[in-house]
Amino acid sequence: MKLTSMKKLLITYFVILLLGVASYTTGVVYYANIAGFIGAVGLMLVFFKDRPEYETGSTQALAEKKMRRLWYITFGTGILFSLIFGSLWNHQMGGMI
Numbered sequence: 721m722k723l724t725s726m727k728k729l730l731i732t733y734f735v736i737l738l739l740g741v742a743s744y745t746t747g748v749v750y751y752a753n754i755a756g757f758i759g760a761v762g763l764m765l766v767f768f769k770d771r772p773e774y775e776t777g778s779t780q781a782l783a784e785k786k787m788r789r790l791w792y793i794t795f796g797t798g799i800l801f802s803l804i805f806g807s808l809w810n811h812q813m814g815g816m817i
Contacts, residue, residue, distance in 0.1 A: 725787055729791065732762070733797070739751045740801035756801065758795070759797065759798025759799040760795075762798070763799070766792065771784070
């Protein structure tokens with residue numbers, strides 16, 4: 721089975737959402753921290769990826785720009801979950817021992 725870029729995006733978004741919801745329902749902040757880690761690494765990969773040169777108005781350039789924006793939203797969601805449900809704003813901030 722060949723995974724298209726949209727299927728990869730949906731799988732990643734589902735995993736991040738699952739980790740965020742699991743952190744919210746169970747109170748285990750580490751799930752949200754994992755979602756934040758996935759988001760941070762993913763943002764670095766997408767942001768620093770070498771992009772091929774296309775003509776500015778071409779269909780390929782517009783499609784890649786749209787996919788890049790969707791990846792940013794997906795990974796930004798992971799960082800948001802990490803900030804809200806993770807160790808940054810929990811009641812035991814700094815007490816992660």
